[in-house]
Each structure stands twice: as structure tokens, then as C-alpha cells.
Amino acid sequence: MTTNTGTVVDVVGPGRGGRMSRQRKRDAVLRLLRGEDLESVSRSLGVTAATLSGWRDAFLTAGEASLATRPLDADTLESGRLKAKLGEMLIERELLEAKIAVLEARGPGPFGPQEVAAMSRAVSPARGKAYGLARVCRIWRMSRATVHRHLAPAQSEPSRRPGPVGPMPDAALLTQIRATLAGSPFHGEGHRKIWARLRHKGVRTSKRRVLRLMRTHDLLAPARVGAPRGPRNHDGTIIPERVDTMWGTDLTTTWTVEGQVAVFVAIDHCSAECVGIHAARRATRFEALEPVRQGVRQRFGGFAAAIASGLSVRHDHGSQYMSDDFQAELAFLGIASSPAFVRAPEGNGCAERFIRTLKENLLWVEHFDTVEDLRRALLAFREVYNETWLIERHGFRPPAAIRAAQLPPAVLAA
Structure with missing residues (x-):
């Protein structure tokens, strides 16, 4: 390229897509800071003067910010941790005071889900933010699952497993299950054996469906609660491969x-x-x-x-x-x-x-x-x-x- 003064300057423009690497941007800003003319640097790089000025301003701003930042020592970290802990203690105190006020106003008894939800949306004077449901439930000793269950909208129909229910509806399958239980010569058979007996009768269904119906209608065999066991002394199995062994x-x-x-x-x-x-x-x-x-x-x-x-x-x-x-x-x-x-x-x-x-x-x-x-x-x-x-x-x-x-x-x- 030939300038107005007649000198020729080698132009090395931006890369593909008008991009330039971070190192080339840094070198361009350093040339400006060393006193080179803004126009000559712009012509040599093929970049507008406005872009070069923006790079220089961003470079100086970042450098000033890095100089203003002090390194965090151990005392500063400990001070921050103590401040955060003190803030949590203040919030807990606020919630406990609110709990006492509620008890004095309504008398002893368990809190309702509406009261817990309302307190979770209240704003803390110490932090200026909402308390949150998790913190209120933890300090007021309430179950979040219970609160969510009571606040959830009631379903018009009971939820069921997605997908087809099979060729036999639940009512007919339940009738077959009751008949199988009544016709069995044994007591206490679980859903797996009922499922197997249904298959022998030609009724094809899944174990999970039989389990669901028997559990819903209290047809499952009673299960005994086992006692805690220590380490097992036996290794392997006591089931041989052949009979009379x-x-x-x-x-x-x-x-x-x-x-x-x-x-x-x-x-x-x-x-x-x-x-x-x-x-x-x-x-x-x-x-x-x-x-x-x-x-x-x-x-x-x-x-x-x-x-x-x-x-x-x-x-x-x-x-x-x-x-x-x-x-x-x-x-x-x-x-x-x-x-x-x-x-x-x-x-x-x-x-x-x-x-x-x-x-x-x-x-x-x-x-x-x-x-x-x-x-x-x-x-x-x-x-x-x-x-x-x-x-x-x-x-x-x-x-x-x-x-x-x-x-x-x-x-x-x-």
C-alpha cells in the first residue's frame, strides 16, 4: 500500500472472518503505548482506528483492575467465612422468632403447609432476600415432601403407569387374581407365584401389574420384619445341581x-x-x-x-x-x-x-x-x-x- 507521503507499509490484516488472536491484539496495543502513530498501526494491521482504541482502553482498564485487587490471605478468608456464618445465625434467629410469634398467636400444634410456604416467601431483613423453603423447613422441623404434597394441585384421576394396560382390564385381572388366591391350597403366596399361576391358566400379564393390583387391594402376603444380621459364616451355596445330593x-x-x-x-x-x-x-x-x-x-x-x-x-x-x-x-x-x-x-x-x-x-x-x-x-x-x-x-x-x-x-x- 502507498501512503500520502509515498512510503509503502506492509499490511498484515486480521485473519479469517476478521478475527485476530489475543497475542496480536496485545502487540498492537503495546505499539500504541510505545508511541507509534494510531493511523500507521491501523494501516499496518488493516484494523480501524476505533477498534484499536477500544483494545487500548480495555487493556488499560483490565490492568488497572488487576492492580486494585488485593490478594486474599488466610485472615481474609477466615473473616469471610465467619461473616457468612454470622449471617446464617441471624437468619436462623429471625426464623425462630417468627416461629415463636406464630405459636403465641395460634397456640401449640404442628404448622400447616400454607404457613411454611408463606414464611419461605418472606424477605429477611438481614439479607434482603427470601428465606427459601429448604431453610424454613430445616429450622421449623418440617418435611419438605409433606409441604409439597399438600400444596400440589389435586389430581382428578389417579396416576397410572403410561402405556397400554394389556388385553385384560384391571377389574377383570383383579377378579382372576382373587380367584387364583381362593383356589390355591396354600396361604401366603406372593405376587410372583400368583403371576405364575395366572400364566398356567392362560392369563398373560406382567409381574409389575400383578404386584400393583395386589398391593392396591391389600392382597399381598404378609411380610415379617427381619432382625439385623451379622456377617455370614457361609460362603457359596447350599443348593446342589442334582437331587438326592x-x-x-x-x-x-x-x-x-x-x-x-x-x-x-x-x-x-x-x-x-x-x-x-x-x-x-x-x-x-x-x-x-x-x-x-x-x-x-x-x-x-x-x-x-x-x-x-x-x-x-x-x-x-x-x-x-x-x-x-x-x-x-x-x-x-x-x-x-x-x-x-x-x-x-x-x-x-x-x-x-x-x-x-x-x-x-x-x-x-x-x-x-x-x-x-x-x-x-x-x-x-x-x-x-x-x-x-x-x-x-x-x-x-x-x-x-x-x-x-x-x-x-x-x-x-x-
Whole structure:
């Protein structure tokens, strides 16, 4: 470019899009501050003089501001923290005084959501800002969820899960659920087993929908509140892959007209099948052997030395099971003794779970005159349980179906 004076100046204009880097802007401002002519710098950079003047003013303003800023030391930071804490204390005092005034005006009792919401919108004299709902609820000891729930507009229709409800409406499905509960021979079945029984009847729906309907109409099985547990002693699992690999045995008690009666059970850990059940007036070691003997005769085809080799029996440390006679009988039959850990009932959980089912469906709902009546009822319950009780871990199939699927037809026929 040729100037009016005839000198040629190399023009280096802005980059693409009329932009210029921060370093080039800084160099241009420094040229102006060193005394170069504004017009010559403008011509050499291809930038207007107004733009250069704006850069110079911004550069000087920022430099002046940086010089006016003092570094924050530890005392300044601590002073700021104390001032903020003092402000919070003043706000808390204001809210407590307002709470006392409200109580004196309306008398003792819980605050209403309208009063809390009104105070949250009030302006604090100390800060000049609204208190806020979170701070008022915290100091007045109110639940924010309760306030929001009462202040929310009432819905004309109850909310439901979005999406289609399926081919069967809720009223018809509820009728099917009630019929399934009434037709089941067991008490205390949860929504999962009701869902499985509906599928067996040809009613296709989802578990969550069955749970929602049963919960809404108080049809769920009662749940017991568990006690806090310590560390588990058992690692791994007590559920084998095949039947007749591990059995569990335990006892419980019930009452008849003749007095207290002991009930002994033996359960297959794989299929959850009841292989033996017995009732006796006295809970002796010989009576404790009866369920095991029943299972050995039926599952192994006889009662002889080492006939049940490969089988182990899980039991607790009760005096009947730790006795010499009980242990000697297991050794004679070829059964390995597998005692659970002390004070760890989950190690014998299969027998414990069956006893709970037995109590909820027979012992706690029926009365018996004699021990013999109880024995007959126990044997009948064993057949119904093995044929119809659904096991979730086996795809909601009964224990008898698990045994039939694992053993060949010839063995089942024998």
C-alpha cells in the first residue's frame, strides 16, 4: 500500500472472518503505548482506528483492575467465612422468632403447609432476600415432601403407569387374581407365584401389574420384619445341581389336644421336595431319624448298609442330631453328616423355609385332636406340596417336576 507521503507499509490484516488472536491484539496495543502513530498501526494491521482504541482502553482498564485487587490471605478468608456464618445465625434467629410469634398467636400444634410456604416467601431483613423453603423447613422441623404434597394441585384421576394396560382390564385381572388366591391350597403366596399361576391358566400379564393390583387391594402376603444380621459364616451355596445330593432336616413343634408334639422334616436341597415328614410326642433322636429313613426307603429303594452313598444331610447342632445314635445311623446308611455353623440358621435354610410354609398352611390354620390325626395330615400335605408348590428358582415349577426332569422314567417307576 502507498501512503500520502509515498512510503509503502506492509499490511498484515486480521485473519479469517476478521478475527485476530489475543497475542496480536496485545502487540498492537503495546505499539500504541510505545508511541507509534494510531493511523500507521491501523494501516499496518488493516484494523480501524476505533477498534484499536477500544483494545487500548480495555487493556488499560483490565490492568488497572488487576492492580486494585488485593490478594486474599488466610485472615481474609477466615473473616469471610465467619461473616457468612454470622449471617446464617441471624437468619436462623429471625426464623425462630417468627416461629415463636406464630405459636403465641395460634397456640401449640404442628404448622400447616400454607404457613411454611408463606414464611419461605418472606424477605429477611438481614439479607434482603427470601428465606427459601429448604431453610424454613430445616429450622421449623418440617418435611419438605409433606409441604409439597399438600400444596400440589389435586389430581382428578389417579396416576397410572403410561402405556397400554394389556388385553385384560384391571377389574377383570383383579377378579382372576382373587380367584387364583381362593383356589390355591396354600396361604401366603406372593405376587410372583400368583403371576405364575395366572400364566398356567392362560392369563398373560406382567409381574409389575400383578404386584400393583395386589398391593392396591391389600392382597399381598404378609411380610415379617427381619432382625439385623451379622456377617455370614457361609460362603457359596447350599443348593446342589442334582437331587438326592444333599438333604436338610430340622424340627418344629405344634399343639394337639393330647399336648405338644414335635414335627420332624427332611427336604431335598436341589428340588425343595419334602422327602420325609413325621410327628411324635417326644422329640428324641430316634424320632428325628424317621424322616431320613422315609426318604432313604423311597428314594434309594431300600434300607441297607451304604445304600445312600453320595448323599449328605445338613442339620443343626440340636441334641437329637449330634447324638451318637443319629450320627451312627447316618454312617451306616453311607450318608455324610453336614452340620451347619453354630448360630447360623441360614446354613439349614432349605429345611427352615419348608417349616415356614408348613406352619403358614397347616400347623397354624388347622387343629388336631390326636398325634395320629396330625401324622395323616402331614403326609397329605407332603403330597400336595410336592405336586403343586411352585419354586421360583426352578422357573415356578413344583418339586415333583424337578425330580421327574432329572431322573430317568425307570427310576421313577421303581
